[in-house]
Amino acid sequence: MTIAPGAVHLPGWLDTDRQRGLLAACREWARPPAGLRTVRTPRGGTMSARQVCLGWHWSPYRYSRHAVDGDGAPVKPFPPWLDALAREAVASCGPEGPAVPAEAYDIALVNFYDADARMGMHRDAEERSDAPVVSLSLGDTCVFRFGNPGTRGRPHTDVELRSGDAFVFGGPSRAAYHGVPRVRPGTAPAWLGLTGRLNITLRVSGLED
Numbered sequence: 001m002t003i004a005p006g007a008v009h010l011p012g013w014l015d016t017d018r019q020r021g022l023l024a025a026c027r028e029w030a031r032p033p034a035g036l037r038t039v040r041t042p043r044g045g046t047m048s049a050r051q052v053c054l055g056w057h058w059s060p061y062r063y064s065r066h067a068v069d070g071d072g073a074p075v076k077p078f079p080p081w082l083d084a085l086a087r088e089a090v091a092s093c094g095p096e097g098p099a100v101p102a103e104a105y106d107i108a109l110v111n112f113y114d115a116d117a118r119m120g121m122h123r124d125a126e127e128r129s130d131a132p133v134v135s136l137s138l139g140d141t142c143v144f145r146f147g148n149p150g151t152r153g154r155p156h157t158d159v160e161l162r163s164g165d166a167f168v169f170g171g172p173s174r175a176a177y178h179g180v181p182r183v184r185p186g187t188a189p190a191w192l193g194l195t196g197r198l199n200i201t202l203r204v205s206g207l208e209d
Contacts, residue, residue: 003146003157006132006171008093013166014136019192023138025079026110026198029054033073036112040069048117049180049199054078054108056205061126063107063207078106086134086202089166098170101131103204113142113197115185121145121152121177129206132170136202137161139194141187147177163189 001009014022029052030036039047041060055078056063057070067073083105090100107127111119124133135144144167147156156177161167169176180199188194 002096003159004148004169004173004176006098007146007169007173007176008097008167009159009161010089010092010166010168011162012164013089013092014164016191019138019164022136022200023192023194023198026138026200029076029110030112033071034067034075035070037067037070047119049111049113049119051112052076052110054082054110055106056207058107058109058126063126063205065209078108082108082202089134089136090132090168090170092166093168097168098132098174101129101204103129103131103206105131105134105202105204107203107205109201109203111199111201113140113180113183113199115140115183115196117183119180121147121179123149123175123177124201124203125175127203127205127207129204130170130174131204131206132168132174134202135161135167136200137165137167138163138198138200139188139192140197141184142180142197143182143184145179145181149173149175149177152177162187163192
């Protein structure tokens with residue numbers, strides 16, 4: 001389903017086995033060192049969604065190879081199978097979606113949302129590549145607000161992302177503002193065994209050590 005030029009929603013894209021496997025991987029990645037942390041903003045606030053990074057560590061608003069705002073440990077490696085998964089998702093968008101990038105995906109941001117967590121409108125702007133972003137959802141349904149490249153305000157489209165959904169945005173929508181104004185607690189499939197929501201965002205950094 002095309003939401004905006006270059007932005008495609010793929011409902012139910014991850015089957016049950018893939019969802020279970022991805023959840024198991026997320027639980028391992030969340031362990032220290034360089035595990036799940038609370039992200040602090042430059043003005044002293046905190047993000048309500050907690051995060052762990054793979055490949056490159058993101059902290060507002062830069063990347064590094066160490067968890068500089070966590071325990072300082074080296075960031076966990078980005079597994080090649082996540083690159084393959086991201087490419088498959090982009091290819092699944094078909095001709096209306098963005099092109100599969102030549103570069104390899106090398107960043108994963110894993111965000112955990114409890115019932116009260118939110119994500120304000122923001123752009124993914126610290127990368128030096130315009131390769132499409134791939135977002136994968138596990139657990140509780142959320143309202144995903146997809147906006148425009150020019151402003152945090154309207155126009156925007158609210159999309160319900162359920163467990164197993166993928167959302168890909170690139171091309172003219174690569175720099176669009178987006179956020180999560182609401183999580184719907186208790187909506188995760190019982191067989192998954194997850195309370196809350198996990199979002200795995202896959203990106204191409206375009207960065208060099």
